[in-house]
Amino acid sequence: MSRQKALDFLERMKSDEAFNEAVNRIEDVETKMAYIEREGYRFTADELEEASC
Numbered sequence: 001m002s003r004q005k006a007l008d009f010l011e012r013m014k015s016d017e018a019f020n021e022a023v024n025r026i027e028d029v030e031t032k033m034a035y036i037e038r039e040g041y042r043f044t045a046d047e048l049e050e051a052s053c
Contacts, residue, residue: 006043006051009036 013020019039026032043051 002043003047003051005041006047009041009043009048010051012041 013023023032023036026035
């Protein structure tokens with residue numbers, strides 16, 4: 001888990017339209033987080049919030 005992974009995730013969400021759409025299509029939070037982790041991004045909600053600021 002790391003703040004850097006959260007930053008990397010946010011950057012990919014901005015730059016990769018297909019990835020962004022895939023993440024946003026998943027409604028269930030657990031399924032969404034599992035998908036994000038399979039894509040190589042492991043972070044906590046706090047790390048994501050910190051990276052978003």
